[in-house]
Amino acid sequence: MITQQLTEEIVADRPQALSPVDTHYCPGCTHGIAHRLIAEVLDELGVRERTVLVAPVGCSVFANNYFEVDAVIAPHGRAPAVATGLKRVQPDKVIFAYQGDGDLASIGTAEIIHAAARGENITVVFINNAVYGMTGGQMAPTSLVGMKTTSSPYGRDVKAMGAPLHMSELIAQVEGAAFVSRRSLHSPAEIRKAKKAIRRAFEVQLNGQGFSMVELLSSCPTNWDMKPVEALRWIETRMVPVFPLGDLKNVTPKSGLKGI
């Protein structure tokens, strides 16, 4: 007869920084994974109660509902500027912006580059799924060459529409950027690496080292017209060769920035 007492241990739980609500994201979309990774990092670093999120315009416009942190929604592309304002007046707070590729790589290129140039001590999580998701799958600056979208029905033609913009490489060139990394969410192994990068980005901010950004290659099964598994495979086989993964910049300059 077995009399041994079984002990239970929680091995997985909802992070405190993630609100206990359902998201509106489509099945197979990797926004949910990105959210969870960020929330886990905020919990692990113990900074949830002093974090402010700057949500963008796009699919993640509702991000303020999903993170259990203070949040504001910025105009399309302007999240780094709003984050700048928030951070400068309260440098002790952890400020992060969450932006998509239309937001960051198109309408907000000036804001992201200059936030990096100022060495703004904020963290940006950049979701690159190669399309405008919220508006229904139009061509983004990060759409692949030949990619058919609802606004490039004949495929992205380099002559007329240019080639994909490599934002992380661009930002990594900027002196004020302390940490720039591109990761992917297409497999458990890559997801673990993505989390490490996100953690590093927030640590850079906590150390006052300057601007940090993590680009996450993400899926959009709905607008790519693919099943979720197919979409993850498409990231791996089509996106990763165009947008190589890894840390593009990982330096530790002493931030000379001061707030109030």
Place this chain on the structure above:
Amino acid sequence: MTKQLLKGNEAIAEAAVRAGVDAYFGYPITPQTELLEYMSRRMPELGRVFVQAESELAAINMVYGAACAGRRAMSSSSSPGVSLMQEGLSYIAAAEVPIVLVDVMRGGPGLGNIAPSQADYFQMVKSAGHGDFKPLVLAPASVQEAVDMVALAFDLAEKYRTIVTILLDGVIGQMMEPVELPPMQPRRNQAPDWALTGAAGRPKNGIVPFRLYAEELEVYNQRLQDKLARIAANEVRYREYLLDDAELILVGFGTSGRIALTAVKQARKLGIKAGLLRPVTLWPFPERRLWQLADEARGFLVAEMNAGQMVEDVRLAVGGQAPVKFLGRLGGMVPMPDEILDAIKSLDKATRPVPIIGTIAGSVTPLRRRMSVN
């Protein structure tokens, strides 16, 4: 207190410092650049925030961010820069965070020129951005008045959680006048409870200029309109000059209001009973006072440095009770007192009561108190 000779833009900047502004974000543009330059020296000196943004788009969004943290935040710009800020202003209005914006108007449209103008009355008063909202607009006519408005602007912005703009033309921004600066106010050390300061020991705060469902957005908009109605009911400000017995009412704001006063005084010397109403708040507009004045007035003359913008509001307020004439200079030209005096004389002539010359068919013909002019 002693008076100092100060340039408008710099005086406004120092007044903001003394009103306890925590953060200034701006972008160079003539004729307001001295304000930015002054802040670049003064704010770091006091350990406060100054950032020269990459554009007016970014500047206004930095203001948005700092205001979300519950801090006193401001920017300044001039006409084309304010065009770029309109997106941000609309978000800020929807977010209901208090901010102050100084707009030193220049000639337009397009690149226009850097001369003083009032051509952005419509832009600021009627359409500061997309959607149904209005900033509270203050219009100074001297450097001293501009200085006195700055602390008021922050107080009103915070009282109503709204945008307050100080709308002046390049004359007031650029000229030097003796001014008495207010004493240094202590900065607020506690953020309001709605501010985004981190959800420590409280539920999270959200500043969300977004309502997905029409039903929700209508309720939200109605609430916003209720707030604007409270502002309209309580915050109308204007100055009256020689209006007690005035038959001809001049209306002008800012620099043109000030020049109109000179013309009014000249008209008085000629025996013409002219007076001036100078709106100090352009929104809310002193429409009730104008309606009252219209009851007794023979006519109105509106002088502006534009093609006729505020005159539309004067006509709405007067409601056809009396003729409303307009005198405007364009492209950065400033009206001379003589030009306005000539217009007063014409108005006087055109609206002079016609003597009763008889009756028709035994009945008394009601003589109009005033004749209509176009």
